[in-house]
Amino acid sequence: MSRVRQPRAVKSPGAGFDAARGAACNADGRTPMRKPDPSAxxxxxxxxxxxxxxxxxxxxICERPFQVVADTLGIxxxxxxxxxxxxxxxxxxxxxxxxxxADRMGGSNVLAAMAVPASEFERVAEFVNLQPEIAHNYRREHALNLWFVGAAETPEKVEAAFDYIESMSGYPVYRFPKEREFFVELKLEA
Amino acid sequence: MDTIDRNLITATQTGLPLTPRPYHAIAEQLGISVDEVMMRLKAMQASGVIRRIGVVPNHYALGYRHNGMTVWDVADDRVDALGEQIGKLAFVSHCYRRPRRLPIWPYNLFAMVHARSREQAQAYANQIAAVLGEACHKSDILYSSRMLKKTGLRIAD
Known part of the structure; x- marks a missing residue:
């Protein structure tokens, strides 16, 4: 596969969270914004x-889903x-x-980690973020300090992204594919 | 999955349109009927291609700043049975068996915990340790100190 990657609409590392995704939903600029609520x-x-x-x-999944939500919440x-x-x-x-x-789409979802020296961390993290196959990327406090998830339609694409990161950064990418899933359900109370 | 399913995924993976009839908007964009959009999304939900549809909170912003990846070196002959038990603990959001990468990584059981304080995360880890008992030889907690990227799956257009 081609090694030339086009720059994508990926936020630079440290630029915070993925709020821009939301902006894409109302790019028409017509979605009304609320005023800040002082009781928040x-x-x-x-x-x-x-x-x-x-x-x-x-x-x-229905004609007017927001209306259904609105009725439940009373707004x-x-x-x-x-x-x-x-x-x-x-x-x-x-x-x-x-x-x-991704797994159910015949795709692949693999956790991986790297041990990156502090002086190189920003450069390598930024490079990892630029790969469209990388879905999540976290800094963690350990010798293995950069942890990310590669997700794509095929295991080959994930593997190619890891190989590419390895060859361009010069540091090994340790793969931690799941061998068995015991539980996945992240719902957080606000 | 056929081309239409694929197009549906690329059209919705960054988010649903924030308009009163979001599925109509997608149907228009893809040039298919709204009934087909809804039918296919329901089918993908039933088959597990879609885990769920809803809001994805930023856990840092909700105060869950202490996200610990607890990792455990558990005896190979006990890890599956114990993993099932750990997965049932209410505060564990993800639990997997993964390969060790010796010598740098001796751990084969991963359990994520999300807490609003370090103490709470440590208390959760202690509960996991109690379940694992002597089957666990070594453990660690890796806290995420920075979220560098969180986009979820993106398939190419």
Whole structure:
């Protein structure tokens, strides 16, 4: 496969969270933004918390899904839409929509780690982030200090991304493919 | 998965449109009927291609700043049975068996915990340790000190 990677719309490392994804949802600029609510705690109102706690899954597939959510919460459809837009813009949500399971698509999802010296860390982390196959990337406090997940439609694509990172950075990429999954369910209380 | 499913994934993987009829917007974009969009999304949900549809909170922003990847070196003949038990603990969000990478990495069981304080994360790890007992030889907790990227899966257009 080609080794030439086109620059993608990937945020630079350290630029914070994925709030830009939310902006993409309302790029028409017409989605109304809410004014800040002075009673909000950590940027979240009681209604925001209810929305987050109830809709980390189960967003309906129907004609007017926001209306269904609105009826559950006792607010208007427009309010639901504006809240989600605002929470995305503020970075309180990283995304809104379907969460795909790469494994079930015949795809591949592999955890990997590198031991990068402090002086090289920013450069290598930035390079890893630029690869579109890298879905998550975290700095962790350990000799293995850079932990990331490669996700793509095929195991070969993930492996090629890891090989590429290895050859360009000069540091080994330790692969930690899951051998067995015992549990996966991340729902956090707001 | 066929081409239409693929197109649906690329059209929705960065997020659903924030309009009153989001599935209509997708249908228009892809040039298929809204019924087909909804039917296919429901089928993908049923088959597990879609884990769930909803909001994905930024756990740092919600105060979960102490995200510990707890890792354990567990006897090979006990790791599967014990992994099942660890996966059932309410505070464990992900639990996997993975290969060791000796000598740098002796751990074969991974369990993620999300806590609002270091103390809470450590308390969770202690509960895991209690379940593992003598089957565990060595352990560590790797805290994430920075989220560098979190986009989820992206397949090419």
């Amino acid at each position: 705690v950590n940027g979240l109102t009681e209604m925001d918390r209810r929305l987050i706690n109830q809709y980390q899954g189960g967003f309906p 208007s459809e427009a309010d639901v839409i504006a809240r989600i837009a605002t929470l995305l813009q503020a970075g309180l949500l990283t995304r809104f929509g379907p969460l795909f399971n």
